[in-house]
Amino acid sequence: QVEDFSGSLGPQQATARVRRRIGAAGEHVKHRRTRSGCYTCRNRRVKCDEARPICERCRKGNRECVYPEPNTNSKAKRRDSKSSKASHGDSGSSPGSGDEPEPDSAEGNAEGLPTILDNEDMEELDESARPSPSRRSSRQASTPSLTHQSPTPSTEDSTSALNSAIDPLPPTQVGSSRHPPRQLPKPQINQIHSRKWSELPREVVFYLNYHRTHLTNYHYAFKYEIDDFLKTTFLEIALRSEPLLYAVVSFSAYHYTVAKGEGKIQDFLSYYNKSVTLLRLSLTKNPKPNVATLMTILQLATIEEYLGDWVSLLSHQRAAYQLFTNLYTHQTVMQNEMSRKIFGWYTRYDLMAGMMSGNGTFLQREWFEVRHDYYEQEMKSHPGDIALLYMERFAANGVICADAATLWARKSKGLVTEEEFNIKASELEAQLTGWESTIHPTLTDPSKLITDFSGAPPRDENDIVNPYEPDFMYGDPIWSTNLMLLDWWAFELMYKHQLSIVRRQQPSEHTKELALKMLHMFEAIQLYPDKPAGMIIAAQATIGVAGLFMPKDEKHSMWIRRKLAYVEGLGYCYPKSFREKMTSHWGVDLTHWWLPNDEGLPPILRTVRNLIHDRSEGPQRDQISEDIRDMRGIFTSLSLDN
16 A cells, blocks of 8 residues: 655645556557456556466466456446455546546545556566677677676665665655645647656646756766657656656756746655655565666756755765666676666766765776777777767776776775876876877867857956857867867866875966866857757866866956856756865855855755755765765865965
C-alpha cells in the first residue's frame, strides 16, 4: 500500500499514472483495463497476459496465480471489480470512462496513487542499455582485460547507500494543500506526442514541454550532445519511471520559475520531494539497480548543483557511483549508446567531486582510459565525424583531469614521494603545454570564427576585455569548441599555478594571460545575440577561477562580481563557501550577495539561499563532505595571497 504523501506534496502533484506498453512497431499503446486478468496482477496493478493456468508475471515472480470464476455474469463481474478496487485501494478509472478527473482537479489528483514499475517493466527498459557479447565490436572483444576492476558493491549495499543519500527537502518549505501551484499557461500539447502524454497531469505536461522546448544539453553542462538525447530518449525513459519523471519536471519547473521571476519555491520543490519519495519507494519494492534509477540520481544531482548545495550533490554522486558500478564495468560501459551517455554524465560529477574535495576521483583511471580509447578508435574509423572529434577530445581531457586529481590527492595524503610526484607532475605539464596542438583542425576551422556581432549591446566603458574582438569565438557548427577551450584554459591555469606554489616559484605571466582569455570568452558568449540557450551555464565555472587572478582594484572586482550575479540570476547558485572565499580575497562582504543593496537578487534565489543554508550548516557525514563544502581541493592548494 503506497502512503499518501500529501503532507509534503501539493494535491495537484499526486496523480495516478497510466501504464503503457511498447507495440510491435515501437509505438506506445495504453494498457486497457480488463476484467479477465488474474487477481494477483490486478491487485499489483500490472498488465496480465492471461496465460493459463499461470500467467507469465506470476510465473516469473513465483507468485500464486488466481483467476476469476469463468461463469460469472457481467453484472457480477462489475460488482467484483468494484469490490476488488475498494478492498485493494485502486482508485484509478479506465481511460475514457468519463469518471477520471481533469488534471487540474485537486480532489482527483490527491486520491490517485502512483504506480511503481516492477522488475519486468524495468528489465524491458534495461535490456536496451545493458551490454551483451553480441553487441561488442571486434576491437572491444579483442581488447585484453585491464589489470584493475573497480569494486561492484552488492545490491543491498547500494540500496543502503541510496537511502542514506537521497533526502527530501524540508517539508515546511514545500507547498501543501493550502498552497497549490499557480495556474500555468495552457500547455502546448500540439508540439509534443500528445498520444503518449495526454493522460499526464496538465502541469506536468506543461513542464515536460518546457524542458523539451527551452532546455538544452548546455543546461546540463553537456558540452556536446549527439542525437538530442535529452529531448527524446531521456524523456521517453522518464515517462516509464515516475521518480525520474518528477525529477525532470522539478528541474524544468525550477528553470521556468526563475525565468518568469514570479513563482514560489514550492512550485518546483514539491516535484523534487515527490521524486525522492517515489525513488525511495521504488528502491524498497525493487532494489535491483536499473538505468532509470541511475538517471534519477543524476538528475537530482543536477538540481542540487543549481541550488548550490554541493554537499548533497556529493551524496547523490556517491549513490550514483554505487549504481553505476553495479550496472557496468570498465570493460562493458562503452558497448552501447545509452551506457555511454550515462558514463559521460556521471564522470562529470566524479571529476567535480574529486577536484573540489581534493580527494581524487571515485573511478579508477582505467574507466577514463577506456572511454578515450573507444572514441579515439571510432574517430579513426569515421574520419571527419564532428561528434566523434568532440567526444574524443572531451574524453582525453577527462583522463588528464583524473590523473591530476589523483596526483594532488596522493600528495596531500603523503602517498607519493617527492621524486614520484615531480616525475608525474612534469609529464602532465608537458601534456598541458602541447594540448591545443592536438585539436583536430575541423574543430578550430578559421572560417567559423565570428566577426559580426550585430544586435549586441554597445560595449561598456568599464569593460576589462573587448568582447567584440573578431576572430576569437567560434560559431556554428563548432560552438562547443568555445566551451572546450574554456574548460582547458581553466584546468591549465589551476594546475600550473598549484605547481608553481609547490615548487616555490613565482606564478608566470602566462597564468594571467589565461585568466584574461577566459573572461574574454565568457563575455563574448554572454553578449553574442545568437548564442545557443544555456551556453552561459555551461561556461560559468571559469568565472570564479579566472577572477582570482585579476587585480583587486574596484574596476576588475566589480566587473567579475557583476558576472557572478548575472549567472546566479539565471538560476545557478554558487555555494556559500565560494562566496566566503571571494569575500576573503576581495576584502568585501559577499556572503549574502555579489552586488551592493541586493542589486539584481531575485526573490526566488533569496528563498533558495535560506533553504540551502539551513540544510547544509549542520554536521556533515564525513571528512569528504566537509572538504567539498569548503572546496578544499581548490582553496587549500591555491594560495590566494600569492
